Ligand SMILES: Cc1cc2nc3c(=O)[nH]c(=O)nc-3n(C[C@H](O)[C@H](O)[C@H](O)COP(=O)(O)OP(=O)(O)OC[C@H]3O[C@@H](n4cnc5c(N)ncnc54)[C@H](O)[C@@H]3O)c2cc1C
């Protein structure tokens with residue numbers, strides 16, 4: 020196959036965001052080339068906790084999360100394969116009266132944004148969720164939240180994109196990108212790809228791409244710590260989070276318990292990340308307090324991954340402020356798996372129509388810098 | 398008054414040896430001779446490793462009975478270790494699993510599990526002497542109760558004096574087979590079948606190289622001949638095997654080179670096909686690996702004297718490359734000398750040359766042994782779709798082929814991500830190499846491109862309770 024190096028849209032980064040964007044753009048008739056440093060879905064998108072969660076998000080993110088959740092319901096049909104999405108519901112637990120007050124306050128905010136949460140008090144929680152430990156004094160239930168298999172989603176988007184005719188180039192890094200008279204040029208291995216539009220969905224690598232266009236985002240590497248146990252009897256039928264966010268737990272029907280919380284370690288410049296034993300050992304007592312029945316399980320594996328973290332814990336989504344035709348979507352701060360499907364749609368809207376039906380104001384790229392600075396350095 | 402000592406900021410270099418088999422024991426003895434007191438960690442209750450495994454207290458038997466020809470060596474290794482221990486020249490931590498190694502700056506951190514409790518240990522230098530495990534290959538019926546590996550059958554015999562059944566069939570592709578046949582015969586159990594999936598002709602061809610190590614060769618020839626003399630001749634060139642039975646093993650069917658099929662009744666089968674280095678700790682420590690064609694497995698890269706690609710990590714014995722006990726002894730000493738040398742402790746140049754020469758001779762023998770027992774590719778070539786490959790997760794060959802066809806994994810880690818192969822308790826130690834073989838065969842890539850499963854901590858399962866503070870009192 021000889022490759023043409025000219026397209027309508029070039030995409031840098033093949034995580035869920037980039038691969039989903041490729042699908043929607045191609046379906047709208049665009050010629051798309053996607054360049055991925057490693058393998059599609061080999062980054063954060065392929066190793067995350069698998070939580071498909073709207074509850075607990077910053078209210079400004081909720082419209083996107085709610086819209087994305089609707090796509091999850093029909094994702095298998097879109098992708099043509101089962102990505103193991105299971106609407107288990109998500110319980111956010113209170114371990115103190117102060118936590119409970121926090122849950123109550125959040126429920127009000129969430130309702131305004133269109134997310135209905137059910138508060139469960141101390142008595143009801145024992146009756147309704149008997150497998151929770153005594154440390155739990157109440158909870159808030161998001162009945163439509165759930166979980167999915169992260170190892171399958173982004174690769175499934177990538178395969179669909181390929182079937183539709185997207186030119187996906189894996190194990191190819193973008194090393195330079197520039198604006199030209201008619202659009203963009205990016206250097207990807209030995210090829211120079213020319214495109215009318217450019218999409219930056221390079222995950223933790225995205226800040227470096229943005230910088231090429233004079234846009235500074237103080238992105239920090241975020242490496243959540245993940246652990247999985249051997250299969251044990253299936254009791255945790257709901258996905259679990261806590262106030263404070265220090266631990267989250269889910270069990271899959273085959274019995275494995277996956278729990279996360281705190282950070283692993285590594286060197287993102289080398290794209291290397293690993294679990295941290297301290298973090299794992301700190302999380303275990305919390306896990307056992309929350310679901311005592313898991314106490315006798317064995318840990319069989321642990322890992323981490325690399326996502327981008329911004330100072331306000333919100334992603335960057337939207338057009339470049341320095342360079343027409345450039346779109347960004349990155350910095351998902353540990354919760355971009357759930358958003359992936361809608362990010363694909365939004366990027367396609369922005370590329371095709373120049374605007375999105377979802378509110379994106381809170382995600383502007385120039386919010387981190389003094390107004391004017393970005394333009395001055397362009 | 399305090400005696401003048403080294404300034405407080407000069408910390409002693411801490412050397413940790415992982416594994417107390419022949420490689421670890423000679424490494425420890427070598428360090429001790431040069432004034433270094435290593436910490437020696439082993440998962441097992443007693444030193445000796447696989448070959449010189451000791452029975453538990455209360456099950457002691459004369460060494461000759463347990464180790465046969467190797468009794469003298471076993472006694473020497475055990476004695477050597479005991480002397481080191483009683484002279485406090487080593488710090489021995491038995492029943493301690495090293496389940497993770499991480500590098501920070503110039504040091505290493507080891508995560509340990511001992512008596513069900515977590516501990517950590519910092520190390521400046523590490524000698525990995527972690528030995529090997531059986532290389533298992535799937536065959537119809539291999540998941541039936543009553544099917545073991547040769548190594549497991551041997552461990553049961555050595556440590557507990559127990560056979561795996563009354564009517565036992567032994568199947569192999571390596572020198573462990575004639576050895577185990579003889580060990581069974583020695584305790585008065587005549588195996589009902591002894592099958593070698595390697596062709597006899599390969600052994601004849603390899604004769605020249607095997608002669609490089611005449612004593613070992615004689616031992617092998619002796620075992621084979623003795624087995625025949627006692628009415629348990631080893632059948633070579635076995636083409637296929639199948640364990641029979643519904644809820645447990647009741648028989649074995651196999652096909653010989655002449656095209657004939659045979660069926661025998663048995664209640665125990667031990668089958669494995671060579672050995673595989675236990676190299677996950679090297680992987681976690683960041684060592685680079687290379688594929689070795691002759692043994693058809695990935696091995697941590699090391700130089701002639703046992704330095705890995707990571708400064709401060711040395712590898713010796715079967716954990717680096719399968720070489721057997723004698724090689725392990727030599728390599729353990731050699732790695733220890735390299736470590737001392739790197740740290741500026743003078744060592745005998747002459748001794749290093751002697752070791753080098755001996756190991757070269759051994760390596761010719763080893764290459765010959767590998768061609769005598771080539772990888773039984775015919776067993777993995779025609780695996781039926783219904784056969785379970787990953788027994789922890791219950792993944793069949795058909796599911797793997799389907800995943801390969803539909804999801805196009807490019808290497809075995811991707812295949813793992815898509816199919817769950819190797820995601821269970823054993824972390825792919827038993828099935829990862831088979832997954833790679835299937836991938837290479839069906840995706841049309843080479844076995845090198847198919848790659849190897851990356852190690853992830855913990856390398857063996859650890860209980861959640863090991864991290865609960867209330868347990869620490871024990
Ligand atoms: C351990 C962990 C647990 C998480 N748990 C959850 C969860 O439960 N729920 C949830 O919603 N979110 C979770 N997240 C967050 C979520 O995984 C990420 O936000 C999301 O996957 C980001 O998708 P992405 O497509 O933006 O980035 P990525 O998946 O990181 O993809 C970016 C891609 O860009 C490529 N790239 C980078 N630079 C270049 C370059 N120069 N040229 C070419 N390619 C390049 C990278 O190789 C990478 O594949 C978790 C994240 C981690 C790490």
Ligand SMILES: Cc1cc2nc3c(=O)[nH]c(=O)nc-3n(C[C@H](O)[C@H](O)[C@H](O)COP(=O)(O)OP(=O)(O)OC[C@H]3O[C@@H](n4cnc5c(N)ncnc54)[C@H](O)[C@@H]3O)c2cc1C
Pocket residue numbers: 415416417418419420421438439440441445446447448449493494495496526527528529530531547548549551552573576672675678713714715716721722723725856
């Ligand atoms: C089951 C089996 C039976 C064998 N029987 C024979 C035989 O009869 N004759 C023969 O010549 N060869 C035999 N071999 C080959 C054997 O590997 C070598 O002969 C020899 O034992 C290699 O010595 P070594 O020191 O390299 O490793 P080993 O003797 O295997 O010693 C390795 C030691 O490291 C320890 N260890 C490994 N990983 C860890 C960890 N993560 N944490 C703590 N401790 C760890 C193990 O408990 C073990 O004691 C056998 C191999 C196996 C696997």
